[in-house]
Amino acid sequence: MKKLTSCTAWRELGEYRRSFGAVHMRELFAADLQRASRFSSTFEGLFLDYSKNRIDDDGLALLLQLALERDIPGAIAKSFTGNRLNVTEQRAVLHTALRAPATERVILDGTDVVPAVHQVLGRLAVFSQKVRDGSWLGFSGLPIRDVVNIGIGGSHLGPQMVTTALRDFADGPAVHFVSNIDGADIHSRLQTLNPASTLFIVASKSFGTQETMTNAATARSWLLDGGATAADVERHFVAVSTNAEKVAAFGIDTENMFGFWDWVGGRYSLWSAIGLPIILSVGFERFEQLLAGAHAMDRHFRDSELHENWPVLMALLGVWYNNFLGAETCAVLPYAEQLRWLPEYLQQADMESNGKHTTVDGDLIDYHTGPVVWGSPGTNSQHAYFQLLHQGSRLVPADFIAVVNPGHPLREHHDLLLANCFAQSEALMLGRSLEETRQHSSAELAPHRTFAGNRPSNTILLQQLDPRALGSLVALYEHKIFVQGIIWGINSFDQWGVELGKQLAGEILPGLNQPLGSSRNPSTLQLLDYCRNKSRKNNN
Ligand code: F6P
Numbered sequence: 001m002k003k004l005t006s007c008t009a010w011r012e013l014g015e016y017r018r019s020f021g022a023v024h025m026r027e028l029f030a031a032d033l034q035r036a037s038r039f040s041s042t043f044e045g046l047f048l049d050y051s052k053n054r055i056d057d058d059g060l061a062l063l064l065q066l067a068l069e070r071d072i073p074g075a076i077a078k079s080f081t082g083n084r085l086n087v088t089e090q091r092a093v094l095h096t097a098l099r100a101p102a103t104e105r106v107i108l109d110g111t112d113v114v115p116a117v118h119q120v121l122g123r124l125a126v127f128s129q130k131v132r133d134g135s136w137l138g139f140s141g142l143p144i145r146d147v148v149n150i151g152i153g154g155s156h157l158g159p160q161m162v163t164t165a166l167r168d169f170a171d172g173p174a175v176h177f178v179s180n181i182d183g184a185d186i187h188s189r190l191q192t193l194n195p196a197s198t199l200f201i202v203a204s205k206s207f208g209t210q211e212t213m214t215n216a217a218t219a220r221s222w223l224l225d226g227g228a229t230a231a232d233v234e235r236h237f238v239a240v241s242t243n244a245e246k247v248a249a250f251g252i253d254t255e256n257m258f259g260f261w262d263w264v265g266g267r268y269s270l271w272s273a274i275g276l277p278i279i280l281s282v283g284f285e286r287f288e289q290l291l292a293g294a295h296a297m298d299r300h301f302r303d304s305e306l307h308e309n310w311p312v313l314m315a316l317l318g319v320w321y322n323n324f325l326g327a328e329t330c331a332v333l334p335y336a337e338q339l340r341w342l343p344e345y346l347q348q349a350d351m352e353s354n355g356k357h358t359t360v361d362g363d364l365i366d367y368h369t370g371p372v373v374w375g376s377p378g379t380n381s382q383h384a385y386f387q388l389l390h391q392g393s394r395l396v397p398a399d400f401i402a403v404v405n406p407g408h409p410l411r412e413h414h415d416l417l418l419a420n421c422f423a424q425s426e427a428l429m430l431g432r433s434l435e436e437t438r439q440h441s442s443a444e445l446a447p448h449r450t451f452a453g454n455r456p457s458n459t460i461l462l463q464q465l466d467p468r469a470l471g472s473l474v475a476l477y478e479h480k481i482f483v484q485g486i487i488w489g490i491n492s493f494d495q496w497g498v499e500l501g502k503q504l505a506g507e508i509l510p511g512l513n514q515p516l517g518s519s520r521n522p523s524t525l526q527l528l529d530y531c532r533n534k535s536r537k538n539n540n
Helices: 006-018 025-031 055-067 073-080 094-101 113-130 157-165 183-190 210-225 232-236 244-250 274-282 284-302 310-324 342-354 386-391 411-428 434-438 466-490 496-512 522-535
Strands: 040-043 045-047 146-150 175-178 196-204 237-241 257-259 329-335 373-374 399-407 457-464
Touching: 006 310, 025 232, 025 386, 025 411, 040 284, 045 310, 045 466, 055 073, 055 329, 055 466, 073 284, 073 466, 094 274, 094 284, 094 466, 113 257, 113 274, 113 284, 113 457, 113 522, 146 210, 146 274, 157 274, 157 342, 157 466, 183 210, 196 210, 210 232, 210 237, 210 496, 232 237, 232 411, 237 244, 237 274, 237 466, 244 257, 257 274, 274 284, 284 310, 284 466, 310 329, 310 466, 329 342, 329 411, 342 373, 342 466, 386 411, 399 411, 411 457, 434 496
Parallel strands: 146 175, 146 196, 196 237, 237 257, 329 373, 329 399, 399 457
Antiparallel strands: 040 045, 045 457
16 A cells, blocks of 8 residues: 555645644634534434534545545455454454344354354353352352452453443442552452452453463462362352463363453453453343444444544544644543543553554554543543643643433533533633733733633533443444554554563563672663662561
């Protein structure tokens, strides 16, 4: 494929940026009274307003032209078939098959993968029912009251995000998450639990991740110290993994293992058995609704024209800011407390996918790829960093996400929440000119109280935060990330960048207990020396 920067639309977007760059969104709204409705659409119970973006019809047409030049339609089609999109790991990318109905066929290397997906779903339904109805008993005969998911990255962030998002639907055991290698994480969690009524899910695609395996071993010792025998471990440990051998070697009966496949990337795996904590919390039927919502977005992505395709539009707007207007980051601002983990979830989904410096062919890239993704729930965020969003020197495109009908009865709170959400996007867009400010402010303070505005945002509204709407929302972002990866010509499905640190940690570990000689750089040696000298474990 042609180099991105050689694409006609890319060049024309650069020119357009020079002519259009200074146009204020106030002018765009003034010039087109239909702008709000023309630049918005509904999808099932979701509403997307992308009118507060620094783009007009001509700019959008160029971005859509770029999508054609990068063969986004072809890439979309490939993403739903037995592709090998993850070329550096020689793997297919088929997480969409995890939410395909049993009637669909997705062929990979001559085999339909959908029956295997539904076979695992069936086992998850049976197992989760036993835990939820109290018939799965711990070693002393108590039913399971607490579930601890031990996993990290994709084996943690998705289930944690969804379980929290759907907490209004929770009617199963309490679900907790332990991920960090920092002992403070598991230590404090275990202190609150009773071994006799606790179930651990060891969730790891590879079943070799240091953090997860260390935490799992600590949990097993805690269980044994708490009165269980080795034979009882099977009542308290289940595994979710692609690696049956390692699961068995850890001592978990593979009867209690729920599998998935190497064509499911870790950060795209919440739809697989990795979603077990979600199922235990809200029940299998609601998990099915989550899958159905994601599948509905898959169909929209696969079948819609580019100009009305939500993931494509959001991706293109992101490219516009990232590559033409100098934005280095983008904020995800859920005005919904239950979506508190969404920004963190999207950090892995987006930054592990698109934080790449070579093209698929291995050429070094001379344009920016994935932005820094960050954010946290409003209104808390307003009182923390919104100052920079409004008056800072950087451009930060933002996604505001809000829910129309809350899961609680406090309407007054909710009206205030929504009013704040809409006020922020309006203030970012409109700003307040010096002239307007002078009417209410002293001449001295007026410059400080002026807002340039013209700061872009999308607003996504969910009629309610239910499993189906959440599934669609998450799939929307997955596909947006995919489209951006194709535009930038990168492999969004590997993560070689996290390997070096893992390898070095293994080499550095012995240095905490004995000098490493001069085998490492002086800064690391100095840090290790300091820890050895000051550590109570070495000085008692
Ligand atoms: O951080 C790298 C990574 O491989 C992620 O991509 C993955 O989600 C995470 O580690 C956990 O991996 P696993 O599920 O194999 O334990």
